[in-house]
Amino acid sequence: AQTVTQSQPEMSVQEAETVTLSCTYDTSESDYYLFWYKQPPSRQMILVIRQEAYKQQNATENRFSVNFQKAAKSFSLKISDSQLGDAAMYFCAYRRVNAGNNRKLIWGLGTSLAVNP
């Protein structure tokens, strides 16, 4: 069974600085998708960035980028120029590609990110 591990329950960063959140996963599949979602306090889950495993190029979305290391099964999220609005719980998630009826996302436990002014 696939698993997702986020080893950092809490992180903090100074405003305008860079922070990296870690995620590792375990799978025997060769093709899959990986996601980072953000959940601000009392607000809904928002997609931050996604990565297709078959793509070697790391995904980027403005200030957010990933470091995808397929062999190491690692998928870290880098937030550059951190802003107060980045404070949230960040979840790493995995989904199979050739899923058939198995479309569920498998989630880590999350990392709570605080941004200090």
Place this chain on the structure above:
Amino acid sequence: DTGVSQDPRHKITKRGQNVTFRCDPISEHNRLYWYRQTLGQGPEFLTYFQNEAQLEKSRLLSDRFSAERPKGSFSTLEIQRTEQGDSAMYLCASSLPRGGTDTQYFGPGTRLTVL
């Protein structure tokens, strides 16, 4: 393009009562998912619909839980004879397979408190 909506946003009920939640997906999204999230945890998958067909159910979904999506649009999740352990945030997501990724977009959730 409105997002996923859920109703109610909060529900407080007494143990043993039945509750029903509604989810309206993003228009034209044919896939709809229910997840449950307890405090300090990541979401856990409950069930998934493609159009009106319920294609997957988690073993977490006991007989007290039932979900429907009768016309392939909105969905309802009913919990019968609620227990205190059912207290959680219930999240709905929808997706439309396009270009392969089939990204799930989430609603604001319904927070259930069972007293």
